[in-house]
Amino acid sequence: MPKLAFSHPEPPRSRRRLWPVFLPQAGCPHRCLFCDQSAQTGAEPAAPGDVLETLARRLENAAARGEEPFEVGFYGGTFTALPDGWPGRFLDLLRPYRAAGLVLGARCSTRPDAVSLDGLLDLKARGLDLVELGIQSFDDGALAASGRGYSGAMALEGCGIVRAAGLGLGVQLLPGLPGDRPGLFRRDVAVTARLRPDCARLYPCLVLEGTGLARLWRRGEYAAWSGGRARAELSVALTRLWRAGVPVIRLGVAPEAGLSVRILAGPAHPALGQQARSLALWDHVRRMAARLGRAPRGLLLPPRATGEFWGQRRSLARAYARLGLRADNVRPGGPDFVLE
Numbered sequence: 001m002p003k004l005a006f007s008h009p010e011p012p013r014s015r016r017r018l019w020p021v022f023l024p025q026a027g028c029p030h031r032c033l034f035c036d037q038s039a040q041t042g043a044e045p046a047a048p049g050d051v052l053e054t055l056a057r058r059l060e061n062a063a064a065r066g067e068e069p070f071e072v073g074f075y076g077g078t079f080t081a082l083p084d085g086w087p088g089r090f091l092d093l094l095r096p097y098r099a100a101g102l103v104l105g106a107r108c109s110t111r112p113d114a115v116s117l118d119g120l121l122d123l124k125a126r127g128l129d130l131v132e133l134g135i136q137s138f139d140d141g142a143l144a145a146s147g148r149g150y151s152g153a154m155a156l157e158g159c160g161i162v163r164a165a166g167l168g169l170g171v172q173l174l175p176g177l178p179g180d181r182p183g184l185f186r187r188d189v190a191v192t193a194r195l196r197p198d199c200a201r202l203y204p205c206l207v208l209e210g211t212g213l214a215r216l217w218r219r220g221e222y223a224a225w226s227g228g229r230a231r232a233e234l235s236v237a238l239t240r241l242w243r244a245g246v247p248v249i250r251l252g253v254a255p256e257a258g259l260s261v262r263i264l265a266g267p268a269h270p271a272l273g274q275q276a277r278s279l280a281l282w283d284h285v286r287r288m289a290a291r292l293g294r295a296p297r298g299l300l301l302p303p304r305a306t307g308e309f310w311g312q313r314r315s316l317a318r319a320y321a322r323l324g325l326r327a328d329n330v331r332p333g334g335p336d337f338v339l340e
């Protein structure tokens with residue numbers, strides 16, 4: 001009987017080590033309704049000069065210890081809007097380490113309305129490689145309800161400017177914002193897939209203590225996504241983005257020590273990303289099994305997929321059993337999946 005071999009649906013992603021440098025809310029025009037970068041990044045706000053000094057020491061130590069090369073990412077604020085030439089100063093600091101092969105590249109996160117072609121060309125000349133835009137949504141209604149201060153058209157324009165500067169593009173989406181409506185996140189994902197960025201991050205909206213969103217939530221004017229909805233929506237988004245060749249490098253916020261105590265509502269399960277990945281993989285296997293045209297007799301499982309295949313606590317075992325795949329006929333295999 002013919003077998004069907006197929007690869008993992010996830011596109012290849014960079015295995016480079018990423019060194020984050022946090023500048024919480026630095027350069028931001030205001031504090032957004034949902035944002036508390038100190039809780040999200042675990043870093044307290046600091047003057048750029050202090051962050052630069054700390055980074056200089058860390059780089060010196062890394063060079064002295066002969067650490068493996070890494071990429072540096074400037075996160076937590078609006079990097080391109082830092083005043084007084086700070087973006088260039090940070091990038092200039094990396095230059096000798098880049099020449100020595102310790103620093104492999106540099107990226108930053110920023111807002112889509114805080115980029116200009118001339119500004120990005122200058123930063124590119126000083127060593128910037130990729131810009132992750134905190135788009136959050138391309139939907140005018142959600143952007144207005146969240147007080148982001150730009151439109152969907154401006155968000156698209158920001159992506160175009162990053163591309164025009166010859167830089168890599170990352171898109172960050174924040175599903176479940178105020179103003180959310182059924183289908184909105186799927187439309188945002190479809191727009192992102194068409195843009196084919198170099199990477200994407202998906203952070204379902206959380207209600208954090210002390211934010212404007214917490215006040216809305218307490219007044220009953222905002223309802224957060226449930227964990228189940230987030231899992232289902234993220235798995236659909238993964239399938240769509242993977243098919244477009246877009247690596248999704250983060251699903252849900254990173255579990256920072258100070259974050260969990262500040263979360264009032266929203267899909268904050270630490271394994272949310274893993275659950276969504278497992279569900280997206282199940283959906284792919286289901287489609288491949290349908291292509292086989294008969295019930296599979298078994299499956300050879302690539303080693304890289306063993307951790308996520310059955311889902312957390314084997315939550316997908318029954319769904320796989322409906323396809324005819326059980327613990328006794330799913331066996332370790334080579335680099336590809338093989339349906340027998």
Ligand code: SF4
Pocket residue numbers: 025028029030031032035036037076077078111134
């Ligand atoms: S622009 Fe980004 S980092 Fe700054 S306050 Fe808004 S969400 Fe937070």
